[in-house]
Amino acid sequence: MEQYKTVAIKNEYSNTDIMSAFQILNTAGIQTELDDNNIILNFDIVDMKYIEYQNKNNRLIGSVLDELLKIRSFSSANGKIVFKSFNKAKKVQNKDENKKKRLGYEYYQKNFAKNNNEISEKVVNKIHCANSLEFLQTLPDNCIDLILTSPPYNFGITYNNTSDVNVWEGYFDKLFAIFKECNRVLKNGGRFIINIQPLFSDYIPTHHIVSNFFFKEGLIWKGEIIWEKNNYNCKYCTWGSWKSPSSPYMKYSWEFIEIFCKDTLKKDGKKDDIDISAGEFKKWVYGKWSIAPERKMKKYKHDAMFPEELAKRAIKLFSYKNDIVLDPFNGAGTTTKVAKELDREFIGIDIDEAYCKTAKERLKEADTLFNHKQQKD
Numbered sequence: 001m002e003q004y005k006t007v008a009i010k011n012e013y014s015n016t017d018i019m020s021a022f023q024i025l026n027t028a029g030i031q032t033e034l035d036d037n038n039i040i041l042n043f044d045i046v047d048m049k050y051i052e053y054q055n056k057n058n059r060l061i062g063s064v065l066d067e068l069l070k071i072r073s074f075s076s077a078n079g080k081i082v083f084k085s086f087n088k089a090k091k092v093q094n095k096d097e098n099k100k101k102r103l104g105y106e107y108y109q110k111n112f113a114k115n116n117n118e119i120s121e122k123v124v125n126k127i128h129c130a131n132s133l134e135f136l137q138t139l140p141d142n143c144i145d146l147i148l149t150s151p152p153y154n155f156g157i158t159y160n161n162t163s164d165v166n167v168w169e170g171y172f173d174k175l176f177a178i179f180k181e182c183n184r185v186l187k188n189g190g191r192f193i194i195n196i197q198p199l200f201s202d203y204i205p206t207h208h209i210v211s212n213f214f215f216k217e218g219l220i221w222k223g224e225i226i227w228e229k230n231n232y233n234c235k236y237c238t239w240g241s242w243k244s245p246s247s248p249y250m251k252y253s254w255e256f257i258e259i260f261c262k263d264t265l266k267k268d269g270k271k272d273d274i275d276i277s278a279g280e281f282k283k284w285v286y287g288k289w290s291i292a293p294e295r296k297m298k299k300y301k302h303d304a305m306f307p308e309e310l311a312k313r314a315i316k317l318f319s320y321k322n323d324i325v326l327d328p329f330n331g332a333g334t335t336t337k338v339a340k341e342l343d344r345e346f347i348g349i350d351i352d353e354a355y356c357k358t359a360k361e362r363l364k365e366a367d368t369l370f371n372h373k374q375q376k377d
């Protein structure tokens with residue numbers, strides 16, 4: 001018995017239409033594939049309202065809706081369409097009991113001190129030019145709500161002050177010393193979000209090694225987001241053994257975002273301090289974020305920034321207004337700028353003076369936006 005309904009649509013659409021349509025369809029519950037001539041859709045439960053709402057003159061979305069509406073065997077539940085070929089019998093039974101038997105994340109979770117601490121006002125809402133390891137050692141335990149960061153990847157990117165090429169063992173030793181301090185300063189219930197990319201050409205699975213570090217530290221692995229950059233540059237790089245199984249080279253147009261929680265998955269906060277909209281929530285809990293790479297790296301003179309949209313999603317989805325957000329590798333200050341714009345408190349640390357200067361200037365951009373908002377209100 002088939003588990004999913006499958007529909008094939010002849011592929012006569014532009015790459016742009018396909019890329020934007022796939023994101024919408026995936027969010028609505030449809031798995032998408034391409035073969036030589038067709039677009040293949042696999043689905044069981046589909047959020048038709050979402051597709052209809054997102055249908056902004058994308059021709060492919062129009063055709064998909066036509067095809068779905070032709071299917072007669074469906075029922076609707078909670079505003080979603082359930083297509084009949086979905087095989088209920090295959091669904092896992094006794095989920096809760098099974099989870100208890102397996103122990104779930106309790107198998108590796110460590111218990112941390114429950115009490116959270118205040119942090120000195122002197123260090124908050126500032127950019128600090130320092131080595132993170134030394135700076136973090138000056139902060140109390142359990143005082144930060146959210147850490148959002150992207151560490152140096154050891155790729156050989158030219159940062160002003162630090163070398164980005166080290167023997168891997170030394171690289172991980174340095175990184176984990178800083179991450180250990182981060183874990184210490186994170187509040188009970190706090191979240192740690194790391195954008196990290198393996199160096200595929202060295203065959204080092206950095207994202208797995210980093211996740212394993214947090215696993216051993218006993219933080220709960222909340223999940224992973226694929227940051228799809230739709231970066232077709234990789235189309236043109238090396239193929240490895242062209243047209244031979246001898247050693248083909250794999251290509252990636254995405255990066256990884258790993259999310260960890262300290263002690264508990266639940267984070268308490270005031271209802272009034274929630275600022276994520278229903279539409280944002282629905283879109284962003286889907287674990288693939290299609291966001292273009294930062295385009296202003298030249299302007300900000302930093303070669304490895306993440307885009308503001310990434311910071312915005314991470315901060316709104318995982319923290320409340322007035323929470324304290326820390327970036328220990330703050331670079332040109334994307335995290336701190338966005339945190340400020342979103343009415344969070346923030347601390348940014350970077351070892352490089354020029355980057356810190358840029359980060360401070362970007363805080364002024366956030367001020368301008370704030371004043372503009374106030375004038376409008």
Ligand SMILES: C[S@@+](CC[C@H](N)C(=O)[O-])C[C@H]1O[C@@H](n2cnc3c(N)ncnc32)[C@H](O)[C@@H]1O
Pocket residue numbers: 130131132133149150151152153159160161162302304305306307328329330331332333334335349350351352355
């Ligand atoms: C990948 S970049 C972060 C970019 C940032 N997410 C942005 O959007 O601008 C990593 C940063 O870590 C900084 N860095 C490297 N070692 C450091 C250390 N020990 N302490 C503080 N910052 C460090 C580098 O100067 C670099 O700016």
